Structures are given as structure tokens and as C-alpha cells.
Amino acid sequence: MAELLQNPKKILKVRKELRDATGINGLIQESDILRLPYLQAVIKETFRLHPAFPFLVPHKANAVEINGYVVPKNAQILVNVWASGRDSITWSSPRSFLPERFLDCKTDLRGQDFELIPFGAGRRICLGLPLAHRMVHLMLATLICNFEWKVEEGLKRDEIDKGEKFGLTLQKAIPHFLSRLFLSNCDPCAYIPEDCST
Numbered sequence: 001m002a003e004l005l006q007n008p009k010k011i012l013k014v015r016k017e018l019r020d021a022t023g024i025n026g027l028i029q030e031s032d033i034l035r036l037p038y039l040q041a042v043i044k045e046t047f048r049l050h051p052a053f054p055f056l057v058p059h060k061a062n063a064v065e066i067n068g069y070v071v072p073k074n075a076q077i078l079v080n081v082w083a084s085g086r087d088s089i090t091w092s093s094p095r096s097f098l099p100e101r102f103l104d105c106k107t108d109l110r111g112q113d114f115e116l117i118p119f120g121a122g123r124r125i126c127l128g129l130p131l132a133h134r135m136v137h138l139m140l141a142t143l144i145c146n147f148e149w150k151v152e153e154g155l156k157r158d159e160i161d162k163g164e165k166f167g168l169t170l171q172k173a174i175p176h177f178l179s180r181l182f183l184s185n186c187d188p189c190a191y192i193p194e195d196c197s198t
């Protein structure tokens with residue numbers, strides 16, 4: 001939400017896509033997700049920049065050699081997906097929040113494309129992926145469509161601190177923004193955030 005708050009036009013784009021795909025009230029069903037490429041792109045871009053598990057889950061290695069590097073048996077392996085999501089060799093403008101980069105590209109986050117593996121990959125890939133994938137799309141769509149999101153009073157959009165707190169999971173260091181509930185039955189696309197009318 002912090003990334004989207006800094007990019008309010010992208011909030012409008014998600015709302016418009018939802019309304020076009022689901023009708024005026026923007027209520028999303030699980031079956032709609034496949035028809036919402038921009039929402040999917042926003043979620044991929046969010047996982048690229050802010051993976052929930054920045055080092056996945058620690059693994060124990062068998063003895064292997066990779067590109068001349070010897071990994072001893074039983075070494076603890078942490079996969080730094082936070083860093084690979086920001087690697088300028090793989091991603092153009094890696095620090096920028098650009099969901100559009102995923103619109104014309106087949107990269108998916110289900111463990112087949114190693115540049116984007118927020119759920120891990122291979123035998124120990126997240127068992128909850130099918131559930132989590134659906135829930136994240138449904139929750140984000142619902143939050144965007146039913147709430148008007150505003151930055152905290154007195155704060156400008158570009159002042160939102162996106163600093164992160166590292167642990168097993170990645171958290172936003174300073175949580176600050178407010179939300180206000182939309183009136184029911186409103187047109188999700190009618191609301192234009194302040195400073196976003198152009």
C-alpha cells in the first residue's frame with residue numbers, strides 16, 4: 001500500500017481494471033483473478049521489491065559445487081531474494097515500483113522463474129502458495145476498491161518512508177498512512193485522489 005500510495009495513478013488503474021472486469025461495484029471473485037493482469041502485475045512487483053521472506057527459509061545443503069564455489073555438506077543456505085529482486089542485471093530501474101514491467105512478460109512467481117521466487121522453488125516451495133496467491137489478490141483488490149487511501153495528515157506522498165525491518169519476515173519499519181471507508185455502492189473509479197487529477 002505504501003508503494004501504491006506513492007503512485008496513486010496505479011491505484012486508479014487497478015480500480016478501473018476491476019470495474020471493467022467485474023462490474024460497477026468492483027466486487028472480486030476468485031475466478032476474476034486471471035482476468036486482472038494489472039492487479040497480478042502489482043502483486044508481482046510488490047513481491048519483487050518487498051518479499052515477505054527476504055531470505056526464504058534456511059536450508060541445509062548437501063555437498064555441492066556451483067560455478068567453482070564449494071558448498072560444504074550441512075552448510076546453512078539463505079537465498080537472498082530481497083537482493084535478487086533489486087539486481088540491476090536482471091531488472092531495469094530496479095528500485096522503482098513499475099508493475100508495468102510484468103505486463104508483457106511471462107515471469108511468474110510460482111517457482112519456475114528463479115529471478116522471482118518469493119514463495120521459494122523446488123521441493124520445499126511454499127505449500128500454501130495456491131491459497132496465499134488467491135488470498136493476496138483478493139485482499140489487495142478489496143482494500144483498493146473499498147477504501148480511500150490517504151497519507152497521514154501533514155505528510156507528502158514522496159515523504160512516505162519505505163524503510164524495511166529485516167527478520168525472518170520483512171516488515172515496514174514505520175507504518176504510517178490512513179484509510180477511510182468508501183460509502184457503499186459508490187463507483188470505485190469515481191474517486192480521484194488529491195494531486196492525481198491530471
Ligand code: HEM
Binds near residue numbers: 057120
Ligand atoms: C503471502 C503469503 C506467503 C508467503 C510469501 C510464503 C512464503 C513461503 C516461503 C518463502 C517458504 C520457504 C520456501 C523455501 O525456503 O524454499 C514457505 C514455506 C512454507 N509455507 Fe508459505 N508463504 C505464504 C503463505 C503460506 C500459507 C497461507 C501457508 C499454509 C496454508 C503456507 C505454508 C507453508 C509451508 C507448510 C511451508 C514449508 C514447506 C516445506 O518446507 O516443505 N505458506 N512459504
